[in-house]
């Protein structure tokens with residue numbers, strides 16, 4: 001009988017265990033045999049609801065989760081396919097979704113994705129035509145088509161969230177993006193990986209505070225010396241392993257049998273604590289060799305779960321200068337939002353105020369002068385002289401102020417008057433990805449994340465609620481290298497009033 005992930009996450013009181021498997025850069029052989037072997041053993045064991053399969057992890061090529069997942073699904077184990085926005089554009093993504101639906105693989109973890117890594121001949125070109133919110137919206141739209149076509153099952157789309165953010169700005173943008181993903185149709189969440197129980201608890205408190213009932217699975221990783229090193233060094237985007245924990249793990253692994261024993265014990269203890277504080281389930285990673293280790297972790301969890309409170313203090317990190325949304329999680333029946341000291345440089349503030357004022361004057365369709373701008377735009381367009389406006393006014397101004405890439409479909413108003421094309425390597429328009437580290441970009445590590453800058457400058461003016469307030473549609477590529485000013489006034493850009501597609505009428 002096929003195990004059903006959706007049934008299990010929808011069943012009250014069912015504690016769900018999923019297992020993350022990572023294919024490598026080969027189409028058959030030892031690694032693939034190991035993965036299918038783990039999955040068969042997991043199915044036989046009966047305690048695992050589904051396996052999830054990563055999509056070119058770290059941006060490097062690997063066997064497709066669609067192909068491998070289909071083989072695993074045939075053996076009866078339910079599969080969650082990781083689906084990132086990095087490697088194909090919207091045409092390829094929709095085509096892939098149709099293929100997955102055709103193969104009966106409808107549990108999707110929708111992710112913006114790590115940045116591009118290296119493939120044949122060098123680094124890959126990053127696509128990021130969509131972000132995870134838009135991808136979730138596309139899958140939700142596809143569901144409507146599937147239902148109309150008489151399909152009995154539809155996509156069950158989940159999303160990732162990282163509570164392990166230690167500045168106010170990063171925490172805020174993460175949680176706001178989570179809300180957007182849920183509004184877009186995400187029906188389960190899986191956390192980023194961490195070892196800080198106050199942050200794990202923060203997400204549950206946030207969900208409670210915002211009345212979010214979407215089931216949350218907590219990521220849990222079997223931390224060995226091989227994985228602890230890059231995590232501690234910040235080489236795995238968004239993952240934190242403190243100096244204290246790193247040293248402890250290294251010490252434990254001085255005798256390798258002791259290292260594995262301690263890794264299993266730590267994973268089991270964190271697992272029961274996460275269950276105790278209210279997670280719907282755990283999403284277990286770091287299993288590369290056999291199912292035996294998973295069995296040992298789950299056995300140990302059964303032995304110690306009644307004592308979970310005894311272990312909670314082991315996972316309080318108590319590191320200085322970290323931001324927590326709720327200052328005292330254990331007593332946070334009343335929600336007390338934390339506060340960071342945010343400083344905004346004079347030039348940064350001036351940039352924001354200047355562009356915000358210009359936007360309100362020239363790009364507000366409710367403004368009294370809007371009909372006049374529309375008339376001017378229309379006449380420039382008809383006389384085919386709009387290129388002069390672009391070449392002599394728009395381009396110089398926007399290149400100087402925003403390092404504009406001339407996308408023709410301007411989205412600065414969604415990102416605190418910063419450019420999502422030049423400012424964000426993943427071109428996100430609906431909120432930050434999970435890869436930032438201490439406020440800095442995952443890719444350009446010497447630059448602040450554009451969303452952190454946006455939050456900070458808007459916070460100064462009490463305007464953060466305007467940030468990530470509503471769904472931002474994908475950029476229209478057909479407008480590239482045309483005047484975004486004219487496109488706005490002639491209702492050609494993503495802000496045009498939406499008409500339902502013909503098939504929806």
Ligand code: SF4
Nearest residue numbers: 404405407410411419
């Ligand atoms: S969003 Fe597009 S038009 Fe606006 S500044 Fe960036 S590249 Fe230029």
